[in-house]
Amino acid sequence: MRLFQQLSGLSVLVSLVLAHEGHSHDHHHHDHSHDHEDLGGINFCGDGGSLTGGCQDGLGNIAAADQKVFLWKEKENETTQQDSPASDEDDSTLGNHPWTHTKPCFTSAETNHTLCVFTDNHFASNRGASFITTPERATFFTTTTPFLDPSLTKDINQDLHRTIPSRYEKQLIPGKGMGLIAKVHIPRGALIMANTPSLMIDYRAFEDLPKDSYRQLQASAVDHLPPLHREHIMALSTHDSADRSHIEKIDKICGTNAFDIDPHPEDPMQDHGFYVVFPEISRMNHDCRPNADYYFSHDTLTQYIHAIRDIIPGEELTLSYINPVMKHKARNEKLNRIWGFQCSCPLCTAPTPQQLASDTRIAQIRDFWGEFSDWSTDSRASPQLAELVASLYEQEKLWGNMYEAYTWLALEYNAAGEPWTAVKWANKAVERGIPVVGENDSDVLQMERLIKDPWAHWSWMKRVRVRGGWGKGREREGEENHENDDDE
Structure with missing residues (x-):
């Protein structure tokens, strides 16, 4: 609203009522938590291996992997089995977009919705992106301007004209793990970072499919991405050092590092948003009174991070993971419950x-x-x-x-x-x-x-x-x- x-x-x-935890219908009081196993938000201690310097190590310029092109096929008169893989062998296709991958797929007997992994490794100048959603929604994405006009996302991840050379660098932050530090003075309103998504996961996957199915979709969505892009996602924090399988680790990475994004204004499925992973942005730690803020643009399929006050060299770049207009106890209870930490920001x-x-x-x-x-x-x-x-x-x-x-x-x-x-x-x-x-x-x-x-x-x-x-004397002369x- x-x-x-x-x-x-x-x-x-x-309204501060959240339909999902953190799926805010209030205009701007950001809250990055979500209801995917009560995990969520962006990464607090993103240790190791992340990109810094606006993708200067080459993520924006990777050679596309998996060059074979598949088109999603919808099987006619299929006998649906609950949460079973859906076939992609048929004569009808999902529009004309050359997806690099269009599987696996799972269909829920309860809702009859089929959800698949749709990967385009040529998106955003071969950076690549994976979408876990329905075939109908994937078709809608291909009709939006970022897919129809590749020039919109050509340099968005590096934003060469405004953020290169990078205004920040990755450093170890005492008590927090890895974070981002300003290298230069960043004036209020300046763009710090802009990234297209790595993963966009339809909330319907968590509602319609059992854990094993949506975890398999998540793992496939990551595995289908170009190798360097995949590496940087796998290097994100899981918030603990537990030994996990590949599928479990990706699930934990997604749960720890995702942002909630509302649907496109023209999306025919307005009742379900997305939870989205941006590995570069996930390196920004939490502060209850941060120096940066973000918004997502459907016009460019991009998350933008701007300074909301002047930032001095050597200062950590931070975002708020929760609605900042909360009392001290409520803020820390939520941060501890969802991300497992007590805030150490100056206010707390x-x-x-x-x-x-x-x-x-x-x-x-x-x-x-x-x-x-x-x-x-x-x-x-x-x-x-x-x-x-x-x-x-x-x-x-x-x-x-x-x-x-x-x-x-x-x-x-x-x-x-x-x-x-x-x-x-x-x-x-x-x-x-x-x-x-x-x-x-x-x-x-x-x-x-x-x-x-x-x-x-x-x-x-x-x-x-x-x-x-x-x-x-309040009315303008002659004004009705x-x-x-x-x-x-």
Whole structure:
């Protein structure tokens, strides 16, 4: 649910309810955990063998392996056996895309869904990518722009014009294992890293198939990738040193290092998202107040990492694995339960009085969230309350979420009939929002509309109208009341 929809009355509350653990329907409060055996998220201690320097060791330029091309075949009048391998020998094909691999496949008797491994080792300039999903969904992927226009992903994994030479390097972090360290000053808003996925796993696999079946699909998805790409996935952390079989190790790697990604806006199967592995990005460790944040673009099938504050040379690059707007105890209980560690970030190791003060600010922020999406006369929302919440965000160093506070400020000032102050905050919301949600995000686009014409925006004078009276000198001369704009 987009923020502007929540605030314009289309949703009563800012939702933090997760359909899957970490499968967030809130706009931006990232939570990387998922319900795949209650593991999840990105890697905390990614020891050994990872790529650094924006794939400078050659992952983006590997020669394609397994050159033989297969087309997925759907067997007609098949007698389905529960979770049994589905044949790929038939006359019909899955579109015209030359997948390098299209098997194994398993079909569930309960849902009659067939899920296969679809690997394209030519994707993203021979970097390669594997998808575990249904034939119908794989066909949909091949109709999206990253598959139709290879130039979009040609240099995305190295991003030569912006991040090469690399702004970071891999180092051993005391108490954490391997992590990424800034080599140069990285200004706020700068791109740090951009990667196409290695694995995209349809959540339907975990719901429809037994453990042995989806584990086999995961292992095949990794094994089908080009050799160097496969090596870097296998080098990711499993969070422990247990001796496992090849299939079990890949399952643990996926569970420890995956991000949750929502479906493409035009995906016909909107009820199931993906859990996705990016081995380079997985090297970034957790911090409850990180210096970087990310968003995924379906337009390029790419995860982008940007600095959300200035980062100095020698500083570790970090992301938050969970929704950062949680109290100290709740954050650490979740981190320990899912990833098995106690956070040692500056906020979590601060003296008790400072932790309690932080918890108080978090409680206030959460208490006020609902006010800004309540457009009734009972709401306490006002420009002054929005100023308070923005101040709380700043005190809490919630840099990745500041665009939310600025959006509330823009809307509240516009709703009170102060267009130029609203435009000031809308500009700040756009500047802060692009690095963490992308330029095509609906919240960013809403703020751009407000900047263009605050009087035509649905929020114009809305608090004044709801509470009675138009105020003095609030309307632009000759401007009609926008009573019918509320639902735009």
